[in-house]
Amino acid sequence: VKPSALRLGPRTFEVTDRVVMAIVNRTPDSFYDRGATFAEESAMRRVHEVVAEGADIVDIGGVPAGPGADVDVGAEIERTASFVAAVRSAHPDLVISVDTYRHEVARAVCAAGADLINDPWGGVDDRLAEVAAEFDVGIVCAHAGPMAPRTRPFRVAYDDVVADVLAHTLDLAAKAVAAGVDPSRVIIDPAHDFGKNTWHSLEVTRRLGELVATGWPVLVSLSNKDFVGETLDAPVDDRVTGTLATTSVCAWLGARVYRVHQTRQTRQALDMVSAIAGDRPPRRAVRGLA
Amino acid sequence: VIAAAALCPAAPLMAAELTGDDPDAAAVRAAAADAVARIVRSGAGAVAVVTAGPVTREWPATGHADLAPYGGPRLPGGVPRVPLGLGLGGRLLDAAGFSGDRLLWTVGPADPPPLDGAAALLVMADGSAHRNLKTSTDLAARAERFDALVEKSIVDGDLTPLLAVDPALAEDLMVPGFPALRLLAAELPRAASVELLYCAAPFGVGYFVATLHI
Numbered sequence A: 001v002k003p004s005a006l007r008l009g010p011r012t013f014e015v016t017d018r019v020v021m022a023i024v025n026r027t028p029d030s031f032y033d034r035g036a037t038f039a040e041e042s043a044m045r046r047v048h049e050v051v052a053e054g055a056d057i058v059d060i061g062g063v064p065a066g067p068g069a070d071v072d073v074g075a076e077i078e079r080t081a082s083f084v085a086a087v088r089s090a091h092p093d094l095v096i097s098v099d100t101y102r103h104e105v106a107r108a109v110c111a112a113g114a115d116l117i118n119d120p121w122g123g124v125d126d127r128l129a130e131v132a133a134e135f136d137v138g139i140v141c142a143h144a145g146p147m148a149p150r151t152r153p154f155r156v157a158y159d160d161v162v163a164d165v166l167a168h169t170l171d172l173a174a175k176a177v178a179a180g181v182d183p184s185r186v187i188i189d190p191a192h193d194f195g196k197n198t199w200h201s202l203e204v205t206r207r208l209g210e211l212v213a214t215g216w217p218v219l220v221s222l223s224n225k226d227f228v229g230e231t232l233d234a235p236v237d238d239r240v241t242g243t244l245a246t247t248s249v250c251a252w253l254g255a256r257v258y259r260v261h262q263t264r265q266t267r268q269a270l271d272m273v274s275a276i277a278g279d280r281p282p283r284r285a286v287r288g289l290a
Numbered sequence B: 001v002i003a004a005a006a007l008c009p010a011a012p013l014m015a016a017e018l019t020g021d022d023p024d025a026a027a028v029r030a031a032a033a034d035a036v037a038r039i040v041r042s043g044a045g046a047v048a049v050v051t052a053g054p055v056t057r058e059w060p061a062t063g064h065a066d067l068a069p070y071g072g073p074r075l076p077g078g079v080p081r082v083p084l085g086l087g088l089g090g091r092l093l094d095a096a097g098f099s100g101d102r103l104l105w106t107v108g109p110a111d112p113p114p115l116d117g118a119a120a121l122l123v124m125a126d127g128s129a130h131r132n133l134k135t136s137t138d139l140a141a142r143a144e145r146f147d148a149l150v151e152k153s154i155v156d157g158d159l160t161p162l163l164a165v166d167p168a169l170a171e172d173l174m175v176p177g178f179p180a181l182r183l184l185a186a187e188l189p190r191a192a193s194v195e196l197l198y199c200a201a202p203f204g205v206g207y208f209v210a211t212l213h214i
Helices: A040-052 A073-090 A103-111 A128-135 A161-178 A198-206 A208-212 A226-232 A240-253 A263-277 B023-041 B084-095 B138-156 B167-172 B178-187
Strands: A006-008 A011-013 A019-025 A057-061 A095-099 A116-119 A138-142 A186-189 A219-221 A257-260 B004-008 B046-052 B057-059 B101-107 B120-124 B193-200 B207-213
Touching: A006 A138, A019 A040, A019 A263, A040 A057, A040 A073, A057 A073, A073 A095, A073 A103, A095 A103, A103 A116, A103 A128, A116 A128, A128 A138, A128 A161, A138 A161, A161 A186, A161 A198, A161 A208, A186 A219, A198 A208, A198 A226, A198 A240, A208 A240, A219 A240, A226 A240, A240 A257, A240 A263, A257 A263, B004 B023, B004 B084, B004 B178, B023 B084, B023 B120, B023 B193, B023 B207, B046 B084, B046 B178, B084 B101, B084 B120, B101 B178, B120 B178, B138 B167, B138 B193, B138 B207, B167 B178
Parallel strands: A019 A057, A019 A257, A057 A095, A095 A116, A116 A138, A138 A186, A219 A257, B004 B120, B046 B101, B046 B120
Antiparallel strands: A006 A011, B004 B207, B057 B101, B193 B207
16 A cells, blocks of 8 residues: 555645654653653643654643553543643644543543544544544554553463554554544554563564555654563663664654654654655765765 | 372463563572472372363363464474463473373363372462552552462462452452462362462562472
8 A cells, every 4th residue: 555645733744754753741650751741831841842852743641551540531631631722822833642542532632722642552442533533633543452541461462463463453544534534644553562562562663564564654652661671671761772773673664653752862863764764865964075 | 189289370471481581580480490390209190280261171281382472482383282371381390300191271260170190280370460550559459468368378278268269359350360279279278288489479460389288
């Protein structure tokens, strides 16, 4: 299938663009930032910062991925919707994504100006696509295996993990289009670590080209995750190098959207890969040319 | 009559090739190797390896587990495949140099297997998989209580309390191996000597390594 442009909110991303999605959590307990941007003021400061560092998309989340204190629909909306409206007004050209698996939250944030529903738990709530269609926004179709939201993988086994990822994400993408979502706004995501052990996440990375070959834009969410930590035996604060190495491999294999904590470093890694691939020229090149 | 039993975890990380050199996983494996070696040394002629499965049925004694679904190497063609717990148990018997007869059974929620002729049991089962919750939820507290009950039953040499546990509770607490634990309690309700060689939840799942003799 021939890949085509990805259209999200005010932006159109061409096939050769490598798009940085910066994580901004409105949570007190996410694994990496541990509440650094829970307060609205610090979250907005973070948005300004990541935009300056080259983020194309911000991904706002109100519920951590890991197990922890329950966050009900009302609380999740409270953490995200008004903040989306504030970001929308501060950055009209920024693509705003919201990380949620609940359609009630998706509806509230889309009404507030969000452009993309990022559902990392793989369509547990099948009404998300309806909301994306209703508001003409994008949707991320992810694979979380058999795991329920906010649980860790327990002895997950696949005959062929990539085949399972393909079957599930393509099914979700087809359902989204059938529900009326514009196909140029649909993204697929293998969801590293979600319902996967480290071997599974490594295999998904190695075989990412099979997802790219479907023609759907592929999002990868690699940032500082456990599969990087286990592979390098590195604690959570020492995984940036491994994340960037994985990012570069995914970029080379054709991933198009990168959900990250380190915006500036990711932008540099992706720009370097784009230059190697011949998709963008060096910013300056006078060496040996004088 | 079952005269002796060993209890070991049924976790994928019992296969060393899946874990790299993780020291906690290595400690669990070392304890399990020790337990099975003790059972083998005690002279059991035939050992039944049991683990929980959807239904009660016997599996080929020469079977191995395929680790590929967990990210490991693919089992060569022609080798009979058995469920993970049975394959892990078979490996432990191999490592202990056991050369007697083997019976391999999965035990489902309903029917106990016959285990005819077996003198010893190797039970591959774990405690609760809800030991990793970050928050002090009711579920985490109940999971700890369940695992504490298993631990106390082993230490006391009296497994009959496990026979009184409601299977629905075990399901709530994510104890997928519960039918195998219950089989152990039914076959060897009281032990004259026990050794609890390992009892911890380093990865959020309760592991017990123990030997029991009547």
